Amino acid sequence: MKRVIILFLVGVLFSGCSNTDVHQEKVTELENEIAEVYAQLEEKEMEIETLSQPPAESATGEFITIPKDQVPLLWRDVDAQLWDYVIDDSLAKENGWEKGVTNWREWDGEYEQALGNTNQTWDAPGLLMNAWILDVGLSSGLGMDVWEINTRIDLSDENNAEGYIMSYGMRDDSVGGSDIKLTMLKENGFWYVEKAEVRYRCSRGVSEDKDVCL
Incomplete structure (x- = not known):
């Protein structure tokens, strides 16, 4: 229908103009203006159609929200982990x-003694932590006995770092996950593991002395 109207308007313009060059130039100019208006009309119709669509959240459900003050902790604090916001513990x-x-x-x-001695092998704490994980075979159960393993490094200064290996989704009704902490030091430009510690995340509670999961 819009195209019919446009053709009609163009026909009227042609019928009211002489064949002189001046009039022909005016007709061409008006045709271009009509085409531009038609393009703008189509664009507005597309905007209206987009706005009339239901909001995305109504189709996908509610979003998971994380408190704004908690977001920076996901980079450096082992106590802040994404799965903790999505798990249903009802x-x-x-x-x-x-x-x-x-x-x-x-x-x-x-673990391999070389990982805990000063040497000239690992020039970054991340490389040292990856070597430690590979040496102890920590990822061997990934996808079978544990759902996911994440790593973080908190570099307190150029010579001291703490690496965290966070496992979650264990096939155990008592222990839901574990955190391993590697205290790493740099000496003569290379890193080594000073000590390794572990703690467990309990699904059904923790003992009074907080040593074991119930």
Whole structure:
């Protein structure tokens, strides 16, 4: 219908003008103006159609929100982890359980002695931590015994760093996850592990002394 109207207007313009060059130039100018108005009309119709669509959240459900003051902690604080905002622990609460975290204690596993000695191998704490993870086979259960493993490094200064290896989604009704902390030092330009510690995230609560999960 719009095109018919435009053609009609163009026809009227042609019928009212002589064949002189001046009039032909005016007709061409008016045709261009009509085409521009038509393009603007189509653009506005597309905007109206877009605005008439239902909001995205009504189709996808509610969004997960994180308090603004908590966001910076996701980069440096091991106590702030994304899964903690999305986990549904309503069933545990119905049964009177409350999640908790054990105290840090010395990690009782073994790792290559070279990782804990000053050497000339790892010139960045991230490389050292990756080598430690590979050496102890920590990721061997990923996708089978544990859902995900994340890592972070808190570099307090150029010679001191703490690396965190955070596992979550364990196939255990008591232990939901674990955090391993590597205290790493730099000497003569290279990094080594000074000590390794571990703590566990408990799904059903933690003992009074906070040493074990219930």
